[in-house]
Amino acid sequence: MNRNTLLVVDDVEVNRAILRALFENNYNILEAENGEQALLLLNQYKDSIAALLLDIIMPVKNGYEVMSDMNRTRLLKNIPVIIITSEDTIESEVRAFDLGASDIVMKPFEPHVVKRRVQNAIELNLHREHLEELVELQSVKLRESRDVLMDALSSVVEHRSVESGQHILRIRMFTKILLENIMHSYPEYDLSERTINIIASASALHDIGKISIPDAILNKPGPLTAEEFSIMKTHSEKGCEILSGLDRMDDKEYLRYAYRICRYHHERWDGKGYPDGLKGDSIPICAQAVGIADAYDALTTDRVYKKAFSPAKAYTMILNGECGVFSPKLLECFKSSREEFVRLTHSYADGHSPKADLRKAPALPQFRQTEEQDTQQYGQMKYAAMLRCADSTVMEVDLSTGIYHLVYIASEDFEPLRSGGNYKEALKNFTEKSVHTGDQGIVAGSSDNYIHDFVENGLLKHTLKYRVLHRATGDYLWYEAVTLRINIQAPHSHRILIVWKRLESPPIQAAQSERSSGITEIQNLMVGILQCVNDRWFTILDANQGFFNLSGYSRTDLNDELQGHYLNIIHPDDRAEVIARFHEKLLLGIPIELEYRILARDGRIIWILDKCQLSVSGDGKEYINCVLTDMTQVKQAQEDLRLTMERHQIILDQTNDIIFEWDIGSDMISYSSNWEKKFGYKPDSEGSLSRIPNASHLFPEDVPSFLALMESIRNGVPYRELEIRIANSAGHYVWCRVRATTQFDRNRNPIKAVGVILDIDAEKRKTQELTAKAERDALTGLYNKSTGRHKIQKLLEERGGSEQASMMIIDLDNFKQINDSYGHMFGDAVLTEISSQLQRLFRTGDVIVRIGGDEFLVYMCSFADDQVLHARAQRVVDAFHNVLKDELQDYHLSCSIGISCCPDDGSDYQTLFQACDQALYHAKQQGKDQYALYDRTVMSGGFIRNSDQLPAAGTRIESDDSLNLVTYSIIQQAFQVLYEARNQEAAINSILEMVEQKCNVSRVYIIEDTNYGTFCNNTFEWCNKGIKSEIANLQNVDYSKFMDGNCRYCDLFNENGVFFCPDVATLPPKLYNMFHKQGIHSLLQCAIRNDGRFTGYVGFDDCKDKRIWTQAQIDALIFISELLSTFLLKMRAQNRAVAMAENLQMVLDNQNSWIYVIDPDTYALKYINAKTYAIAPSARLGMPCYKAFFDRNTPCRICPVRDIRININQTMEVYNPVLKVWSMADASYIRWESQDACLLSCHDITPYKE
Structure with a gap:
């Protein structure tokens, strides 16, 4: 990880500038002027920030709040914080260190001391991270040694218990897989990868207590007597006694989990386990997981008292409580881990695979700890609550394996379902023992038939009604048995739910089939009417002539060529989507609308608007009634418009500049996709003016001018432009030019600003480079005379009335002797070293100038008192004594300094320079190698030199400026x-x-x-x-x-x-x-x-x-x-x-339709054409469409935008009671300004409706 960035956080620009100058040669510098902006930059650049230089007293969020937030997000662990503050109280220091500060530097500070202390903090942090890596590596080695010892201890049990085989190895892998599933599904158990690895390793000791059980009991081939079983149950407590003797182990956490597993892995959820009879979640989760793994392994392996059961049989027994009751949550995870458990059962069967250390279990999908997990957890809780409320018996069945799970039993009348090795045996036992003899034939006869229909025809639901024995009274009660497919998206899935719900009264026999005997023949309609079975092919039962006219098929063609399957008419590219939408929406029992393509018999592609609803017949079968409308022409017009808009958007995206639009009313800014290409992250588009002062990627010094630009646009200024710096994803500031043009409404009120952001970084930096060449002395890198004068004059004009400043002229004594003795090249080296010394001795805000060959001028912006001035001048004199001291063996380098003060000696450049020059002349007269402050009573009337003249004394080595003025x-x-x-x-x-x-x-x-x-x-x-x-x-x-x-x-x-x-x-x-x-x-x-x-x-x-x-x-x-x-x-x-934007605007504004673009998730308006504005003048960009056009506070229940990402195109008729118009609304899924959006084109059909 390359940490090469420093984040400087201070609300005072001067302080940031000083720190920036100190570190910019070694680090990339990011700056923030308040705590909120600092946290934004910390979160984005956390992997590249080497240290945080933080002020305490700041607006919005202070330094303490920043550190508190860093502690909460664990950023403080990897990023050292150096506090730089003027708060010198003990309380503030204690509080800063308590929050995790690495160091505290008091203002005012010595720049180079700060530089060293910051570097020390960074190096210490790097050493700490390196040591943590070494400690972790050592811990891994210790854990490996511990596992070897524990495996050896566990092997003692394996050798005594002849049937155990690779039991220990499988338990560890089963436990790990089950716990990983629990971690992803139930975050409330607070499991982590590290915890899971420890528990899996500790599970090897779950039966360590069996070492104390006599061989006669441990390896007895038959059932145990009550007395023998009591002795066997003591192995849990005996194992804990053995583990208690290992308390000198360093890994206390491992020992703690091993103890809990050993003692509690035979406890059960209903409190009927041993040794302590714990109940529910009072049983440690580690012991619950090992208990399931142990039970499964015992069932699927040969033991002295039984042969191995198949994995399917073992699953059925555990799920239905034959090995004791386990947590419902863990059973769900156990079910979802079935394939892994079965695979490991075969791969590591006794005698099949060599003994090995714990191998890494296959990695499960890495779920993020987000709201999705909570949704899953809450969904399962709602599922359980619904079962309790419905009071229905529910069985989950896997038809492919025969495994079944009684999820909920509402009455003891259904207890016979618990018997049987698979679901067929369980249903057979239930039918024989509990179903009325008059209904047993229906149940047994239809069972195989409807299961075959489910598997082969992809049905979703089947219903039977029959009588079940009520054991308490001996009466028979009517129940409805509904079979449901669990995964409706997979028609070949073999997992189903069977739900038995009690009926309050006997079912009424229908006088005739509820399914419609046919569809009324209405010839030559513009719509097709269709009825089909809700199976995997949508088999057609009946259709009107309008459908045959639309599709071009006759009734004979339909059966001969398409086998009567409507799915074969649907375009192949749309079939999967249509099936998914049918299954998703039709089960709700409400009419739905779908858009898709069909293939006519002559090869034409026809766009269809399908309005359909589900119905159920008396025999329990489901049918779909459909009304089909040809919308090919509407779709073509919509597609042409979408392509036109997309072409214009592509043209806009091809420019390298960033185009933006600011809606002034909603304060929403949208950017072209080039923003993310240019800067590497998505821009903040909400609350522009309110968020920018506190948190943005703008350079802090540029924020006020940017806010001023936006405010002027808000006030109606037609055009503004500005140069600003914006941080990119690497933390580097990029120079940009912002140009903004205001758009006005009919009343000349500003409503929008449209503009462009240009990358001028290369130009700006080249300009700065050329400017530096023009302003700087080529030899020393200091300001040249003309630039220095200009900067000092500007600082004097901006100086506050009471602020003290000073000017120094520094002249080398007898410098000509160095040139004569050592040569001019050595003289240049001396001047270069002196320049470096001066830059170290003075502050970043001070102006240092080379005004001649061996003369320098320094302007100190402000100082506290004369004592500071005297001390600084003496440090300069002393520093010159050590310049190239070893090389100048026969020469003593010294300097003379003349000093003038502002405002005492003058307040303009010329006056201060002349006073300085006279003070310098006085210092020379007094013997050189000293400084002198101007005193008009002593020095006035002497030699006066104009500031534009060349220096009067010393050898002049002129600078070679590469560019003239x-x-x-x-x-x-x-x-x-x-x-x-x-x-x-x-x-x-x-x-x-x-x-x-x-x-x-x-x-x-x-x-x-x-x-x-x-x-x-x-x-x-x-x-x-x-x-x-x-x-x-x-x-x-x-x-x-x-x-x-x-x-x-x-x-x-x-x-x-x-x-x-x-x-x-x-x-x-x-x-x-x-x-x-x-x-x-x-x-x-x-x-x-x-x-x-x-x-x-x-x-x-x-x-x-x-x-x-x-x-x-x-x-x-x-x-x-x-x-x-x-x-x-x-x-x-x-x-x-x-030009392209204007063309696009003209195209859209001249369409005879209400056209607008919205965000498909938030419904926020992103574009409105002229005709839409005319009918809804109060609509504004950023406003939800349901508010702008329907005056609603929530989204419309029926909306063409719903599921637009799935359908891409949708059309429906919509009535607007506010605007009192009927429209045919076409919705298309598009990309608008490089983001997902929905284009709506609404055609007025009010005259046709009237």
Whole structure:
């Protein structure tokens, strides 16, 4: 795990800046200005954060609350917290350490001390994690040694009990499998993988007490007498006595589980076990699990007193209480683990597999500990409660194995069901002993028939009614026996439920079959009417002429070609879905609507709207009555509209920019899918303005300006843009430009903001790099003189009235001697080391400047008193004594310092500089190697040097700035023009004009490709005075005319994308002729590339002389070209996206239908077209559709959106009592803004209804 990030949490920006400067060279820095945002970043980047630097006093959530939350989520275990606070009370320190802080640093702090202490905390945490790994490894080895010893002890029992075989090994594996199932199904038992492994290992000692049982009893071939059984039962307590003697073992947890298993594994749920007669969950869960495993293994293996039963017989006996009563919850888990138990029974049968250590049981699916488990648990509880309320006897049967489980017995009249080795024997015994003799033939005769129907025809339900003996009175009572398929999604599944429910009165014999004798023949209808059996094929019983007209089949064709099966008419791709929906909805007994395709006899595909309902006949069989409507034309129109919207969405997704829409009323923001592609996580789309100040991925310093932008949009400003930083999934901040345009309603009230988020990180960082080159001294990396002056002047303007500041001029004494003695290269090394010393001695917020060869200027923003100033100056003087001391053996390096204070000695840069300079001159006069504070009574009237002059004393080694001020100003102005641009094309022309004027070139232009580089167009141009324009002549130009052979024009550009020719006469003839006609002598062209493909270039021509540009000018022009290229490409992409969006909006608004898009889960509106707004003007994006159109507070009971993910398309008629319209509502499952959505197109059918 690569922990390379520090999270700095402080509500004061200056404090964050100081800490950022300390650590940014070694760590990636994330910042938060309150506790809420800190927790958001902690949870997202918990695997990469090395330490948390946390302030205590903060808004929203303070530091104590952050640590409390980290304790609760166990984040504090892996992330050390260093408290940095001004709270120096004992109580606050104690509280911080109690909550888990690794260290506390008091403000104000020494930066480099903080750096060392943070590093120590990180290293200690890494060592701790490493030690934990070593301890865990050692624990594993100790557990392995313990298991070997315990297995050896258990083997003593195996050798004494000749029938045990591999009993111990199987018990361990059975126990592990059963407990894993319990862990996933019943989280209230609080089991974990670690606990399960310990219990499984400890289960080996469950029968250790049998070592004290006499061989005559232990290996007796027949039944035990009561006295012998009493002795045998003592093995539980004897085993506990043996385990008590092992109390010196280090693993107390293992011993505790072994003791509980040994003592309680023969206890039973109803309290009839031994030795203590425990009942229910008072029996430890470990002992309950081992008890089931032990009983199962005893039944399925040969013993001296019996032969082995089959696994199916063993399951039936345990489930029906023949081995004692077990927990219903554990029996459910036991049933679901049947395949694993059976497999292990055969794989590890006695004498079949060699003895081995516990092998890892097959891994069960890894369920998350979420609400799904609670739902499963509550479902089982509801199931049990329902059985008690219904007071019905329920038997669960697996027809494939014969295993049955009496889940609930409502009356002792059904006790005969407990007898029998399988369900057939149990039903036979029950029929003979309890069913009225007059009904036994019905029960016995129909039993095999309906079971055959269930298996072969995929039926779901069958009902019989007969009389059962009431043993208390001797009377016969009427019962209804209903057979139900458990898994309706699997028609070949052999697991069923049989439910016996008492009838209050004898059944009334129907005068005739409840099934309709036929369907009224109504010829030439637009709908088809159908009745079929609810079997696996939907066998057709009757149909009207409308169905035959619709499908193209005759009655004879239906039987001959399709065997009378309606399922064969349904499109093969829709069959599984139709079956699933039938089974899911029809059992509720309410009419349902389905949409699917059928195959007509002539091969046509017809979309069908099927309205159907389930009915039950007197013989217990189920039938489905259907009304079929042809909706092919509606579906086609709906599909065409969906594809149109999807095409536009694809076009929008192809741009690299992030498009967003902000609904001002609901404060909901939706983003295009590029957000997740760009940043690696889903954006927060709810409560934008309210959540951003407290928890967001924005850089804290950018939050106020972003909120100001959104507020201005809310107030009706038509357009705003802003540059901000957003953290990506790796924890790195990415520079982005946000452009937002306001949309207004008819009353000019702002309702939405639509915009784009552009990635300008590369441009911004390159600008910062060039800016740093322009602002910094090339040798030392400090600010140069002009930049330093500008920054100090700005700080002086922002200074508070009472705030103290100071200025120092530091001059090296006799530096010329070093240059003369050691050379200028060594002198440069001295200056570099001195610069590093100054950066360590002063704070991040202070300004350090190299103003000349060996002169430096420092501006201290604020300090407490003069004592601090004196101490800092003396530290500088002392530090110079140790610079390269070993190398400067014959020379003593020293410096002189002049100091002025603000506001005492002046409040502007020039005054403070002159006061400093006089103080420096005074220090030199006093013997050098010292500092002096300006004192106007002593120093006034002396030598005065202007701040713009070169230093008066010392040898000057001038800095070599790589870019001159003209170049720097071009870059700065270009950014300013683009940043403030309202008209993008005018902005590009302005930059071209500026470059032409600043660099004195003849012509600046942009060439863009068409047709993948074959032709080009001159799209922008700016010419100097007297230079002829070529833009009209350079349209649809063919490159190949000017190139020789197979060469391409893009081949002229080097690997950096630059084509530089100081003399065009040196070019091949074709190229020379082209450029000569344009009057060009020298040129510089920079390629425009889109995803690595050459798409044009930015050109700079000199039509007066043969010109050689300096490297600084070339660098600047290349950067300007890259800036223009990026801006131009994004402008083109944005224009295409806007055009596509406008086309989509026009298409939707001009549809003669009410069209809107909603979230299929929340029903929130995501889009509304113009016609929908016209009929429902109060509707707003983000509002639930049932509220916007039906004025309801809950979703509609009948809605075409229900189950849209399953059906993809649905259509139904809907009446809106609020709007008083009838509509045919078409619902389609689509992707909208890269999220699942539902498109609804509602066609007005009110005139037809009236």
